[in-house]
Amino acid sequence: MAKLLEVEDLQTQFFTSAGVVKAVDGITYDVEEGETVAVVGESGCGKSVSALSILRLIPDPPGRVVGGHIKFMGQDLATLSDEDMRTVRGRQIAMVFQEPMTSLNPVLTIGLQITETLQQHLNLNKEEANARAVELLGKVGISDPDRRLKQYPHHLSGGMRQRVMIALALSCNPKLIIADEPTTALDVTIQAQILELMKDLTRELDVALIVITHNLGVVARYADRVNVMYAGRIIESGTAEDVYHYPRHPYTLALLRSVPRMDQPRKAKLDPVQGQPPDLTKLDKGCAFRPRCNFAIDKCTSNGPVLETIEKGHTVACWQHEKLLNALETA
Amino acid sequence: MSVEGMPQGQDSDVLVRVKNLKMHFPVTEGALIPQVVGHVKAVDGVSFDIKKGETLGLVGESGCGKTTTGRCILQLEKPTSGDIEYDSVNLGNLNRVGMLPMRQRIQVIFQDPYSSLNPRMKIGEIISEPMHVHNIEPDQQTRDKRVLELLSVCGLNAKFVDRYPHEMSGGQRQRVGIARALAVRPEFIICDEAVSALDVSIQAQVINLLEDLRDEFNLTYLFIAHDLSVVRHLCHRVAVMYLGKMVELADCDELYDNPMHPYTKALLSAVPIPDPTIEHKRKHQVVKGEIPSPINPPSGCVFHPRCISAVDGCSKAIPEFREVKPGHWVACSEV
Numbered sequence: 001m002a003k004l005l006e007v008e009d010l011q012t013q014f015f016t017s018a019g020v021v022k023a024v025d026g027i028t029y030d031v032e033e034g035e036t037v038a039v040v041g042e043s044g045c046g047k048s049v050s051a052l053s054i055l056r057l058i059p060d061p062p063g064r065v066v067g068g069h070i071k072f073m074g075q076d077l078a079t080l081s082d083e084d085m086r087t088v089r090g091r092q093i094a095m096v097f098q099e100p101m102t103s104l105n106p107v108l109t110i111g112l113q114i115t116e117t118l119q120q121h122l123n124l125n126k127e128e129a130n131a132r133a134v135e136l137l138g139k140v141g142i143s144d145p146d147r148r149l150k151q152y153p154h155h156l157s158g159g160m161r162q163r164v165m166i167a168l169a170l171s172c173n174p175k176l177i178i179a180d181e182p183t184t185a186l187d188v189t190i191q192a193q194i195l196e197l198m199k200d201l202t203r204e205l206d207v208a209l210i211v212i213t214h215n216l217g218v219v220a221r222y223a224d225r226v227n228v229m230y231a232g233r234i235i236e237s238g239t240a241e242d243v244y245h246y247p248r249h250p251y252t253l254a255l256l257r258s259v260p261r262m263d264q265p266r267k268a269k270l271d272p273v274q275g276q277p278p279d280l281t282k283l284d285k286g287c288a289f290r291p292r293c294n295f296a297i298d299k300c301t302s303n304g305p306v307l308e309t310i311e312k313g314h315t316v317a318c319w320q321h322e323k324l325l326n327a328l329e330t331a
Numbered sequence: 332m333s334v335e336g337m338p339q340g341q342d343s344d345v346l347v348r349v350k351n352l353k354m355h356f357p358v359t360e361g362a363l364i365p366q367v368v369g370h371v372k373a374v375d376g377v378s379f380d381i382k383k384g385e386t387l388g389l390v391g392e393s394g395c396g397k398t399t400t401g402r403c404i405l406q407l408e409k410p411t412s413g414d415i416e417y418d419s420v421n422l423g424n425l426n427r428v429g430m431l432p433m434r435q436r437i438q439v440i441f442q443d444p445y446s447s448l449n450p451r452m453k454i455g456e457i458i459s460e461p462m463h464v465h466n467i468e469p470d471q472q473t474r475d476k477r478v479l480e481l482l483s484v485c486g487l488n489a490k491f492v493d494r495y496p497h498e499m500s501g502g503q504r505q506r507v508g509i510a511r512a513l514a515v516r517p518e519f520i521i522c523d524e525a526v527s528a529l530d531v532s533i534q535a536q537v538i539n540l541l542e543d544l545r546d547e548f549n550l551t552y553l554f555i556a557h558d559l560s561v562v563r564h565l566c567h568r569v570a571v572m573y574l575g576k577m578v579e580l581a582d583c584d585e586l587y588d589n590p591m592h593p594y595t596k597a598l599l600s601a602v603p604i605p606d607p608t609i610e611h612k613r614k615h616q617v618v619k620g621e622i623p624s625p626i627n628p629p630s631g632c633v634f635h636p637r638c639i640s641a642v643d644g645c646s647k648a649i650p651e652f653r654e655v656k657p658g659h660w661v662a663c664s665e666v
């Protein structure tokens with residue numbers, strides 16, 4: 001498979017009165033064509049900011065990408081003019097935001113919003129655009145698409161609006177879709193409908209997908225690969241199987257253990273990740289997880305671990321990953 | 332066991348009894364002279380009991396009437412028909428003054444910890460206000476002491492007393508909501524999506540807190556949520572609603588091990604399990620279509636247009652909610 005997206009040492013910071021927030025602090029990863037990569041991690045760890053950085057959508061001020069490279073289909077996105085970047089955003093990389101209501105224009109019909117995008121990016125005339133819009137709505141499972149095109153966003157339910165967003169994202173045949181919590185606002189049955197749909201479409205059209213989510217079940221079901229983030233960094237990455245069955249970072253382990261599981265006997269007590277998330281304005285050169293870590297040693301304070309490959313396709317940033325493996329095996 | 336074909340015992344340990352509750356909201360059209368053109372049947376004949384010390388889970392798709400049921404119990408809505416009994420008192424018969432002591436015994440924790448806290452009040456004031464209203468701890472000093480106690484019970488540092496809601500994280504704000512509910516020493520708390528907005532690690536902290544408090548103060552909960560794994564962890568019994576109606580009710584383990592209603596089955600199979608090996612093998616039964624409009628609910632069984640087991644009769648006869656096994660209630664003619 002060919003590399004579609006290459007993120008190298010990306011750093012994004014916010015310059016606030018409280019100090020410099022290192023929201024993304026040097027992350028490196030690739031996405032291959034047609035691949036689904038999930039990004040997980042606790043609230044505030046930099047998932048959304050890293051996605052917005054790829055699209056060059058960080059509000060400046062207060063934010064700025066201060067380092068690193070992003071290559072999309074071999075091209076360095078930083079070198080593009082604003083105009084060319086807009087074309088990339090419309091045609092090649094699409095974004096599905098968390099809250100579909102705020103990303104659809106409430107005063108325009110669904111039809112106008114889709115056909116406008118199509119006309120702009122694909123040079124279709126009005127009729128062609130309309131026909132394509134009907135086709136797209138049908139594809140995302142919206143019945144009676146002709147009638148829906150004439151309706152406004154508030155006429156649709158949350159699940160339908162989210163599907164319209166996906167139709168919009170697909171409208172220009174992108175190579176990559178970035179979906180930030182695409183189903184968090186929806187209930188489980190609609191969530192399942194939408195995710196099955198996205199999975200089918202990525203397979204059918206060979207579209208790559210970066211999906212940001214809190215839902216570890218969703219990751220297990222749909223992701224090929226998982227990036228676990230903590231305090232602006234990727235601290236573990238691998239196939240969903242490797243990361244779930246053989247986690248090598250204490251944070252990954254703690255995260256997996258914190259959720260109740262329907263397939264296992266009920267536990268007397270849940271095991272939350274202890275302690276508080278770190279202050280991103282006060283990061284030092286040590287490992288950011290060490291105050292909450294049961295495996296921490298002196299070295300973790302003096303010297304932050306770097307991401308190393310421990311097996312083909314499985315990387316981890318932890319000095320104690322061997323210890324963790326041993327502990328899990330003896331347990 | 333049951334009273335008039337309803338899932339209700341006569342036991343003296345029943346704290347909350349909901350009897351054939353209906354809440355129909357009028358739908359109006361016309362700006363100048365609004366006319367009622369129909370009704371949203373948000374809750375349409377729901378009955379259940381909650382025993383003292385029990386946690387009852389209430390689940391179902393968005394819009395099925397969970398919050399409305401909770402609001403009716405709190406008497407924030409005047410039900411179209413049906414009764415709410417609390418500790419054998421019919422709340423519908425109480426006037427405002429009579430309701431006041433009940434408002435102390437029944438508390439609620441909302442989903443959105445941000446909008447449910449007054450942004451201009453300090454955390455200490457937010458927690459002491461309900462004590463003021465209900466004249467609990469009238470002495471300023473003991474009240475301040477109790478605020479600190481409550482913060483500590485909820486795992487919050489004493490320094491938060493002087494902070495404002497916007498200076499706290501989502502998980503911390505949710506704990507303030509819990510501390511405020513506990514301030515008046517309630518017996519019964521309605522938790523409406525109380526942990527839904529939190530990320531998984533903070534969610535686990537808040538769930539543990541709710542469990543500890545339940546044990547310590549012998550609290551009774553109505554736990555409204557859409558995360559079925561969380562409901563299974565926390566609840567003793569679970570009720571499943573669909574489009575204003577109760578479709579299944581059973582002990583927690585029984586419901587998850589042996590779901591009977593096709594909707595409950597679909598709901599459970601839609602929950603992804605955090606294990607890729609299991610997920611890749613599992614068969615997924617996706618419920619087709621959207622939840623229909625509660626203004627014009629389908630005839631017969633309201634679930635029949637989306638049901639994979641529906642037969643001809645399902646579009647005609649309304650299935651009876653009946654006890655198919657001791658304590659296990661289902662509304663489906665095909666069970």
Ligand SMILES: Nc1ncnc2c1ncn2[C@@H]1O[C@H](COP(=O)(O)OP(=O)(O)OP(=O)(O)O)[C@@H](O)[C@H]1O
Binds near residue numbers: 016021042049280
């Ligand atoms: N405009 C901004 N100004 C200052 N800080 C910001 C701004 N936007 C984001 N941040 C900070 O950057 C960090 C990363 O934020 P981000 O939105 O990427 O988190 P996230 O991982 O997506 O969290 P969530 O799961 O809650 O969506 C946070 O600590 C946040 O407070």
Ligand SMILES: Nc1ncnc2c1ncn2[C@@H]1O[C@H](COP(=O)(O)OP(=O)(O)OP(=O)(O)O)[C@@H](O)[C@H]1O
Binds near residue numbers: 372373394395557
């Ligand atoms: N005041 C009202 N006037 C008219 N309709 C209402 C009112 N309150 C609720 N409804 C309608 O009643 C139905 C049930 O709403 P309710 O909020 O109880 O659902 P819910 O099960 O809590 O859903 P969610 O999971 O999305 O919170 C919905 O169709 C809703 O639109």
Ligand SMILES: [Mg+2]
Binds near residue numbers: 047048049180
């Ligand atoms: Mg985010």
Ligand SMILES: [Mg+2]
Binds near residue numbers: 397398399
């Ligand atoms: Mg609700």
